[in-house]
Amino acid sequence: MQNIRKLPIGIQSFEDLRANNYLYVDKTEFVYNLVHTGKVYFLSRPRRFGKSLFISTLKAYFEGKKELFSGLKIEELEKDNPDAWKSYPVIYLNFAQNNFSKENFLNECINLQLEEYEKKYDIEKKYSDNLNPVHFAGRFINIVKTAREQTGLQAVVLIDEYDKPLLDTQNNEDLTEDNRQTLRGLYITLKALDENLKFVFLTGVTKFSKVSIFSDLNQLEDISITERYAAICGITEDEMLSTFEPEIKIMAEKNEITEQECIKKLEQIYDGYHFHHNCKGVYNPFSLINALKNLDFSYYWFATGTPTFLIKKLSQSTMNYMDLSNGIEATAQEIQDYRNDNPNPIPLFYQTGYLTIKGYDKEFGVYLLKYPNDEVKYAFINSLVPSVLNIQSTSELDIVSFARDIKKGDIESVMLKFKALFAKLPYTTCKKEKEDSIVEQNFQNVFYLVFTLLGQWSAVEETSSFGRADCVLQNGNNIFIFEFKRDKSADEALNQIEESKYVEPYLASGKNIIKIGASFSTKERNLSEWKIVKE
Template sequence: MNTPRKLPIGVQSFEKLRRAGYLYIDKTSFLWQLVQVSSPYFLSRPRRFGKSLFLSTLAAYFRGQKELFKGLYLEKAEEEQAAQENRTPWQAYPVLYLDFNTENYNDEKSMHTILHTHLVQWEKQYETDTSEQTFSSRFKGIIRRAYQQTGKQVVILVDEYDKPLLQTMGVNEELNEHYRNTLKAFYSVIKTCDQYIRFAFLTGVTKFSKISIFSDLNNLKDISLHESYAGMCGITQKELETNFQPEIQALAEKQKLDYAQALAALKQWYDGYLFHPAGEGMYNPYSILNAFDDKELKSYWFGTGTPTFLVNFLKEAHYYIPDLDGNVELDEEGLQTYRAVAQDALPILFQAGYLTIKEYIGDLKLYRLGFPNNEVRYGFLRNLLPVYSDVPFGQTGVWVGRFIQDIRKGNVDEFMGRMQAIIASIPYDDFPKAKLKLREQNYQAAVYLVFELMGQFVQTEVHCSTGRADAVVITADSVYIFEFKLSGNGSAEDALNQIQKNHYAERYKADGKKIVLIGSSFDEETRTIKDWKTEVWEG
């Protein structure tokens, strides 16, 4: 019996990973490229995408821990360059490593505790100056003294710089503002102490903008959308197939798939992140490793956090929900907007990994965004449905399951009754009568979300353009074609006639399945589905 290999699930320490013999995909060529210059860098990636591990790898290199790099790209590169430059290889530098991962930032004291704890630790190494009272002045003094005492420039590594900001965003704006002002002063030290710094690298989820906390640190190089570093975090298709063959085979056997089918399923569920239009698609490493460990395809990454304030922002902004699946357009400035507000939640959705680049329109310099994969698509839509209806949070799967059971059994009346109840639950007072279109948009969003979420279990197509049925659901033996008429635009009979007149069913007749046409009308007075009519064509 083969012993399973050690998968580094949740391992963020490079030293622990290497000493304990965990499987490691060599990313040290990216590190080597970065350390050739001393510019401070910033990298934005979604949570659980390998940022902390990469930062830990940088720390090991700058501490001169040669033994950890045995057999990796960096081992040979460092030795060769040291010989060329006539210097000693694997030189150790003073490393200041600031980690924001270990705290919940629900009050002002939380972030102050993190900063103070790190500063005290460094002051024990490089002495204390009692005249330095503020966080920024203490940080500046530590950098200067570390340089003077060691004779080596300092390395500064900051992990998840924006965690205090993300946890308070949309929850406590006053505290969020205080955190931004504190961090702005703190990080400005990196520029003022430039002569003492060998290298600086900051990671986070959200990108900075010129009006954000890095405005004084204008020499910071953002490599988040740089083609050369697009593969720094995450797993490429080649890396997946080269490094995980035993795990892919074990998953395939457990799920009763062949090897090619298992690869296709992994790609559909966890691939698709793109950090440069010309870069490679990246797999989410957290989800992939968990899928291999469990030998199941589930929503691992999405289950670790719910962007509640973001889904609420989308509703407040009256955003057209179907566009999230591949029709969001932003320019480069839009992608790097820092602050999330109800009118501008899309940049944070991109930066946090809920949307990714699907296409770059070069002549217009526009990025078209959409969900990266099925894990994110269905996870995000599951969180949206309760916002547009009275479906309880955490119960979306149960409700969608009931729709699926109805349709599989051919119970159209039960299916439409459930749809009627969901639409009736949408708050009537959200918009005045003068904003009828916005009210209709909420009704349409609820219908869209139900059908899209059904796509996890049966084949569905949801259309929102003229000349095509509103929704189609295909089961093992039947095809259901839906047409909805809203706000006086026609009766259920009219909707049924539209399906017939426009020949929506023609493309499905060759399959030999039963075809069920469902026309439905909407009653503005009762604010839900008024009635529906069906017609059945036997295959």
């Protein structure tokens, strides 16, 4: 059976989407609420999350293109509003499609967009150097005021991916500062133009704090972590089921699973983003729609960009790799405090979508942040492997070979593979006490990475009511309980499994229980011995 309905992959124009009969998840109620309850907004969401499409929807609404909204929620909501569907002058600045890693790229981008509106409103050229950022503010003010004079209506300003010129230059402090000053000079005009503006909406991945951009726009309403707008981008499960039911059915048939199993798998891989603690999760729209189009449960979002800057930020911090899986607590202020000189990686990980809200302690006002779903978790862990294990690519780890050994119950082969991995780790030239600490950390990281990645094919647990095992892995009819000791014997590791009753929760399962005790030698920088005991 062929999927003949049009899925909007890569479609960021609302007009294109509606005019060409692509499937559309109706977000127009959010447009109505924004327009009728406020004026100047900022929204932060991860990349490829539908920000550009939403801005395009706002653009079509303010341009009065009523025919594009036929059958959508906003048509009913606006039916008794005599002021609806007016054609306002819209100034739309788009930074999403450019790369700003080189000098003057930002100036050229701004100039081209301002020239477009100067031509539209027949504004006479006043400056000999249009690329001079000093002139941008004056040109922008002139465009807005002229647009109002010619139309008799206040202008609408929409700015997409306002922060991309800063994110693209993170490794170049001087260029980042130049771009920041250029953007500040442009954005600060929004406050001075207030009486000439009907509506303002800015989007970005991050909310740069303390960089004199948003500090000057104190009238800006940040809706990024508000309950009312938590689902403004992304796709809720209800939206997925009501919009893509035929595609889900076809995908289930193609993968030889039931529809409920298909929904469960889609949820596990692509759902789980929360932008407020008291709201349902949303799916990554880019990944979900690609999966339904390709009928394949692959990792799509992660493939659109590598997180090397995140890995660098993480390595420069005191945060442990395992903290990302176990969960990190942070206040609302912390998750929004992104700036280049902030050593804390939490706001960057949250705002870029690698961590999301998974819980909230109301008494202390702290959020629990974790990976949103399997797509983010496993793809990011894979990206860590080369830097942690000192290898060229993830293929050298050969995690599939580990998984096959687990499936066969061949733990001897698994332990030999671990030993080979440790042999690849680099030696350090630090003082003895620091060297031992690094060796132990490498020891922990190797096991963490391998067992986390094995979770793609096996159920991996780490805790029980009787205590904490280093790892419990279930695959098929086998349950493997691992305990690792540093500079102690394998027998001591096995004794801890017994004394701490790590086996107890699994005795009633009827499955084979295999206990593995292993010893890691700091001196040898490798596994020195292991013992395997079947219950």
